[in-house]
Amino acid sequence: MAVSIDNEARLVLFQSIGLNEQKAHETLKNHDLTHVLETTINEAKKILPNENQITKSIGNLLYALSTKSKQQIYNLHSYLIKYICEEKIKTEQQLIAAIDYLLTNPTEPVDQKALEESAGIGVIVTSEEIKHMVEEIIEQNKTKLLEQKYEFSMGTLLGEVRKRLKWADGGTIKTEMDNQLLKLLGPKDHSTKKTTQKSNISSTTENGQVRSFADLVGEALNFHKPGENYKTEGYQMTPNTMNLIREHLKKTGGQVITRFPPEPNGILHIGHAKAINFNFGYAKINNGICYLRYDDTNPEKEEEKFFTGILDIVKWLGYEPYKVTHASDHFDQLFEWAKELIRRDLAYVCHQKCDELKGHNIPESPWRNRPIDESLQLFEDMKHGKFSEGEATLRMKCVMEDGKLDPVAYRIKFAHHAKTGDKWCIYPTYDYTHCLNDSIENITHSLCTKEFQARRSSYYWLCNSLDVYCPVQWEYGRLNLQYTVVSKRKIVKLVENNVVRDWDDPRLYTLTALRRRGFPPEAINLFCAGIGVTMSQTVLHPDMLDACVREVLNATAPRVMVVLEPLKVTITNFPYEHMIELPVLNIPGEESNGSHTIKFDSVVYIEKSDFNENPPKDFKRLTPHQSCGLKYTSLVLTIQEIIRDSNNEPIELKVTCQNVTDEGVAKHKSFIHWVSHPNKCEVRLYERLFLHPNPEDKTEVPDGFLSDINPNSLIINSNAFADDGIKNAKILDKFQFERIGYFSVDQDTTDEKYVFNRTVTLKEDKQRIL
Numbered sequence: 021m022a023v024s025i026d027n028e029a030r031l032v033l034f035q036s037i038g039l040n041e042q043k044a045h046e047t048l049k050n051h052d053l054t055h056v057l058e059t060t061i062n063e064a065k066k067i068l069p070n071e072n073q074i075t076k077s078i079g080n081l082l083y084a085l086s087t088k089s090k091q092q093i094y095n096l097h098s099y100l101i102k103y104i105c106e107e108k109i110k111t112e113q114q115l116i117a118a119i120d121y122l123l124t125n126p127t128e129p130v131d132q133k134a135l136e137e138s139a140g141i142g143v144i145v146t147s148e149e150i151k152h153m154v155e156e157i158i159e160q161n162k163t164k165l166l167e168q169k170y171e172f173s174m175g176t177l178l179g180e181v182r183k184r185l186k187w188a189d190g191g192t193i194k195t196e197m198d199n200q201l202l203k204l205l206g207p208k209d210h211s212t213k214k215t216t217q218k219s220n221i222s223s224t225t226e227n228g229q230v231r232s233f234a235d236l237v238g239e240a241l242n243f244h245k246p247g248e249n250y251k252t253e254g255y256q257m258t259p260n261t262m263n264l265i266r267e268h269l270k271k272t273g274g275q276v277i278t279r280f281p282p283e284p285n286g287i288l289h290i291g292h293a294k295a296i297n298f299n300f301g302y303a304k305i306n307n308g309i310c311y312l313r314y315d316d317t318n319p320e321k322e323e324e325k326f327f328t329g330i331l332d333i334v335k336w337l338g339y340e341p342y343k344v345t346h347a348s349d350h351f352d353q354l355f356e357w358a359k360e361l362i363r364r365d366l367a368y369v370c371h372q373k374c375d376e377l378k379g380h381n382i383p384e385s386p387w388r389n390r391p392i393d394e395s396l397q398l399f400e401d402m403k404h405g406k407f408s409e410g411e412a413t414l415r416m417k418c419v420m421e422d423g424k425l426d427p428v429a430y431r432i433k434f435a436h437h438a439k440t441g442d443k444w445c446i447y448p449t450y451d452y453t454h455c456l457n458d459s460i461e462n463i464t465h466s467l468c469t470k471e472f473q474a475r476r477s478s479y480y481w482l483c484n485s486l487d488v489y490c491p492v493q494w495e496y497g498r499l500n501l502q503y504t505v506v507s508k509r510k511i512v513k514l515v516e517n518n519v520v521r522d523w524d525d526p527r528l529y530t531l532t533a534l535r536r537r538g539f540p541p542e543a544i545n546l547f548c549a550g551i552g553v554t555m556s557q558t559v560l561h562p563d564m565l566d567a568c569v570r571e572v573l574n575a576t577a578p579r580v581m582v583v584l585e586p587l588k589v590t591i592t593n594f595p596y597e598h599m600i601e602l603p604v605l606n607i608p609g610e611e612s613n614g615s616h617t618i619k620f621d622s623v624v625y626i627e628k629s630d631f632n633e634n635p636p637k638d639f640k641r642l643t644p645h646q647s648c649g650l651k652y653t654s655l656v657l658t659i660q661e662i663i664r665d666s667n668n669e670p671i672e673l674k675v676t677c678q679n680v681t682d683e684g685v686a687k688h689k690s691f692i693h694w695v696s697h698p699n700k701c702e703v704r705l706y707e708r709l710f711l712h713p714n715p716e717d718k719t720e721v722p723d724g725f726l727s728d729i730n731p732n733s734l735i736i737n738s739n740a741f742a743d744d745g746i747k748n749a750k751i752l753d754k755f756q757f758e759r760i761g762y763f764s765v766d767q768d769t770t771d772e773k774y775v776f777n778r779t780v781t782l783k784e785d786k787q788r789i790l
Contacts (some may be wrong), residue, residue, distance in 0.1 A: 037079030276308025538764025538779030698741030
């Protein structure tokens with residue numbers, strides 16, 4: 021690829037400081053870095069007029085300055101360039117310390133004495149000092165070193181020396197440490213080196229305990245500390261920023277403050293679970309607080325059931341908001357700030373139609389430069405209902421990161437508001453409201469999904485334009501699952517077309533649907549913890565979520581026996597005079613979790629599929645020529661007679677039984693579940709709602725998502741039989757139906773009949789079917 025004349029000159033310039041040709045070319049691909057590095061080198065040349073004086077070490081530091089510094093202190097680079105050229109900053113460690121000092125003190129005049137102290141400028145650590153310090157550290161750890169020899173974690177020794185001699189040369193420390201260890205321990209004996217196996221412990225567990233999302237967030241992210249907003253890449257500073265941050269810290273005491281800001285116009289879905297865990301989890305791990313703030317700026321779409329439903333789900337996931345707030349709590353203040361924007365000539369009333377404002381290449385408004393007083397009066401007229409909907413908007417004079425010009429701040433909506441009633445007929449947009457509500461609530465970390473990155477510049481611009489505290493916006497990748505849709509519009513279509521019953525239909529991935537299906541909140545939180553926080557969009561297979569559900573339910577769900585398709589079995593030589601009761605642990609091997617009793621009589625019901633007249637070779641259960649055990653009874657059944665209906669189908673098996681301890685009884689590996697004196701129930705077996713992983717992808721599903729419905733996504737067994745373990749169960753109680761899967765009591769349950777939803781199948785299904 022041809023290189024422009026300007027870039028040819030830059031290549032020569034970059035190579036003049038020691039970059040090889042490949043590195044120089046890579047640098048040119050980054051426009052921002054190219055500009056900063058070019059400026060840095062040219063300023064260094066003014067200090068060192070002889071080009072040959074830019075040595076390799078100086079060049080490395082100039083490049084490190086260009087790559088590791090941040091926009092907020094570009095105007096202060098001249099101080100650091102001078103120190104580098106004068107070789108007062110000699111190491112990257114000193115440079116990073118100097119950058120960190122300036123980020124913490126980003127305004128002029130710079131206190132050069134404090135800067136030099138922070139970066140170790142002028143500090144000389146001699147080889148003799150390093151030698152004595154290494155001797156001291158080794159002496160303190162001598163006993164363990166002699167015991168463990170080279171199995172000892174040598175990194176801790178190096179770290180301790182560097183901690184005490186902060187500005188010492190790292191290479192010199194390492195060499196001295198190696199020499200002294202060789203003298204003490206002798207050479208390494210590789211033949212005695214212990215072998216270690218790679219741990220297969222999940223990253224979501226520690227010492228056998230499930231780790232919380234808060235733990236993983238704390239490790240995964242390195243966000244700014246409260247009050248150090250200005251250290252964040254891209255944060256925009258004003259002359260008053262530091263004063264505003266100081267006021268912010270007085271109010272908050274340096275506490276981490278986050279918020280979860282859903283729109284109350286629909287039900288939360290699995291993607292929101294990540295947002296809830298992220299915002300509440302990050303605050304929790306830092307001993308902070310998290311608001312639940314309803315973004316109630318679209319009154320025509322908001323309903324009370326969504327307000328209460330959202331709070332209910334947040335609490336169900338185990339989080340308690342510090343305070344529940346609404347964007348509308350501050351409508352009066354937001355209106356006053358909008359007028360202040362107009363007074364500062366940063367906003368104007370516009371009459372372009374909605375269609376004209378769509379897209380990114382919209383023409384500049386003909387009303388952009390209308391007089392301030394005129395916009396103020398028209399804005400008041402908007403507030404007092406003198407314009408029709410769509411006839412006027414208030415727009416801000418800024419350009420968003422994606423190039424969109426002058427986003428709308430206010431629009432007219434003659435709609436009743438759930439909280440403010442009919443007080444307002446103009447409502448602020450997300451772009452206007454969100455950052456200002458964050459500012460009012462002193463949010464330290466405004467966490468949002470990646471699609472809001474394009475709004476970051478307008479977020480900072482608006483706070484700074486009004487001279488109010490400006491939080492930091494951090495973006496992370498959305499969580500998406502295959503085989504589902506989560507958009508409100510598409511779920512409404514599924515309901516309207518009678519594909520699903522409602523927003524809580526267990527085949528959906530709304531959080532209310534998952535709760536109804538029986539997903540424990542701990543499992544959803546574990547799933548969010550397991551995927552962690554990434555800045556890229558994540559599309560996952562639902563099997564990952566199912567695995568977390570199994571992990572939780574396996575440890576918590578009581579076992580019961582349920583027969584989905586019953587086949588009657590009569591034991592002709594029943595060994596007891598009458599019905600008996602057998603004690604069964606709720607969870608095998610866990611006596612502390614209690615037990616229940618099951619009835620056992622001469623008539624039992626087994627799963628129809630556990631009997632086969634013409635079995636395949638690997639069939640291990642009951643056949644006319646093969647006996648089979650009954651779980652918990654120590655009895656083995658052998659078929660005596662098969663009773664059939666008019667279609668020649670088996671409807672009852674007459675069997676004899678023997679105890680497994682009786683002489684001559686072959687040892688059996690297969691014991692099937694059964695029910696006696698059954699409780700009738702309905703069992704709903706759920707499968708994926710869609711046939712393809714991406715039902716919204718036109719390349720996969722050309723006719724649209726409604727054409728991709730799985731016809732077997734719901735199978736109902738209306739005449740299932742359950743043992744007494746289900747008695748007294750409440751709605752949402754969870755069970756493991758032995759050999760079948762995990763199930764939850766549905767809200768359609770009545771006094772006459774239990775209804776169960778299959779939550780997930782057993783992992784061992786394929787093996788246990790044999």
